[in-house]
Amino acid sequence: DAGVTQSPTHLIKTRGQQVTLRCSPKSGHDTVSWYQQALGQGPQFIFQYYEEEERQRGNFPDRFSGHQFPNYSSELNVNALLLGDSALYLCASSFQGLNNQPQHFGDGTRLSIL
Amino acid sequence: GNSVTQMEGPVTLSEEAFLTINCTYTATGYPSLFWYVQYPGEGLQLLLKATKADDKGSNKGFEATYRKETTSFHLEKGSVQVSDSAVYFCALSDKGGTASKLTFGTGTRLQVTL
Numbered sequence: 492d493a494g495v496t497q498s499p500t501h502l503i504k505t506r507g508q509q510v511t512l513r514c515s516p517k518s519g520h521d522t523v524s525w526y527q528q529a530l531g532q533g534p535q536f537i538f539q540y541y542e543e544e545e546r547q548r549g550n551f552p553d554r555f556s557g558h559q560f561p562n563y564s565s566e567l568n569v570n571a572l573l574l575g576d577s578a579l580y581l582c583a584s585s586f587q588g589l590n591n592q593p594q595h596f597g598d599g600t601r602l603s604i605l
Numbered sequence: 606g607n608s609v610t611q612m613e614g615p616v617t618l619s620e621e622a623f624l625t626i627n628c629t630y631t632a633t634g635y636p637s638l639f640w641y642v643q644y645p646g647e648g649l650q651l652l653l654k655a656t657k658a659d660d661k662g663s664n665k666g667f668e669a670t671y672r673k674e675t676t677s678f679h680l681e682k683g684s685v686q687v688s689d690s691a692v693y694f695c696a697l698s699d700k701g702g703t704a705s706k707l708t709f710g711t712g713t714r715l716q717v718t719l
Contacts, residue, residue: 547705
């Protein structure tokens with residue numbers, strides 16, 4: 492049973508570029524959440540997708556956008572990259588129909604902005 | 606808004622020592638509470654959870670009790686091992702814990718030495 496998988500593992504970009512990160516949820520899960528974890532900090536919630544729609548959003552600018560596909564996989568897009576966007580980006584999946592079940596996390600994509 | 610406060614690290618202990626990592630929270634209503642662990646280069650793994658007041662979560666020798674009167678969820682282990690060295694995150698979810706966003710503390714690094 493595959494867990495949450497993210498790609499790529501590492502990515503290096505320069506300021507002003509755009510990036511797309513990908514996530515496949517754990518089998519049986521239908522909801523995907525994205526988090527940004529800066530070095531030495533706890534993860535910060537970016538947004539959550541369910542039924543191909545953004546359901547909740549954290550305090551992140553519109554440069555951060557996402558998408559969910561019919562197979563429940565998801566993408567995180569970041570435009571006009573800033574040095575401060577350097578972080579570990581974590582994807583978490585869960586199932587809407589079960590209460591009190593925890594979110595399962597992938598190993599993340601480490602994004603470095605030069 | 607919701608917030609989680611953890612004791613700052615790093616915490617350095619000798620093997621077989623007793624561990625306490627303090628966590629307090631601020632939230633409206635009745636959040637679910639979690640401890641996640643992050644090993645170097647990996648994503649977050651759920652360690653334990655509690656979904657209502659006075660619940661005790663436990664796993665792999667770690668325990669934490671949901672204390673509503675003190676808004677706390679302190680992590681304890683009676684005898685730590687070198688393999689417990691990692692970063693520990695306290696987190697809360699304000700909607701039954703399944704698909705709602707997680708709010709994390711800043712993490713506490715634990716280093717266990719022989």
